[in-house]
Amino acid sequence: RSQDSGGEPLVALRGPVNAGKSTLFNRVCGADALVSDQAGTTRDVLEGSWDLGGGVVVRLLDTAGLGAELGGQLDGEAARLDALALEHARERAASADLVLWLTPVSEATSEA
Structure with a gap:
């Protein structure tokens, strides 16, 4: 279990x-x-508690989406801060006990 989450499993x-x-x-x-249709809405890592029932609680991390790099649309310091935010999200996800990978519905397939 992740030390970052006070002993609760950490899920990114x-x-x-x-x-x-x-x-x-x-x-x-x-x-x-x-929440927005605009790419890059989530910049900071958000953390919350997810009660799974039966006394099981996990810490859940909401991270910036991959491909959210706005560097090409930003200049100087703003681009640097954008890159740092994405790196922080990667680092936090790497420390998780479990990563849940979500796929946009538009890319989902019915094949298993």
């Missing part, structure tokens, strides 16, 4: 932009993270 939500990570985070944690 990862995937491309607009895969529904923040929507899932809001639903299961009762949170109110900003």
Whole structure:
């Protein structure tokens, strides 16, 4: 179990932009993270509690979507801060006990 989460399992939500990570985070944690169709809406790693029932609680991380790099649209310090935010998300996800990979519905297939 991750030392970062006080002994509770740490689960990171990862995937491309607009895969529904923040929507899932809001639903299961009762949170109110900003949700938008605009790529790159989630910049900071958000952390919440997800009660799975039966006394099992996990810490859930909502992370920036892969492909959310805005560096080409930003200049100087803003581009540097954007890159740092994405690196922080990668580092936090790497420390998780489990990574849940979400895929946008538009990319989902019915094949198993």
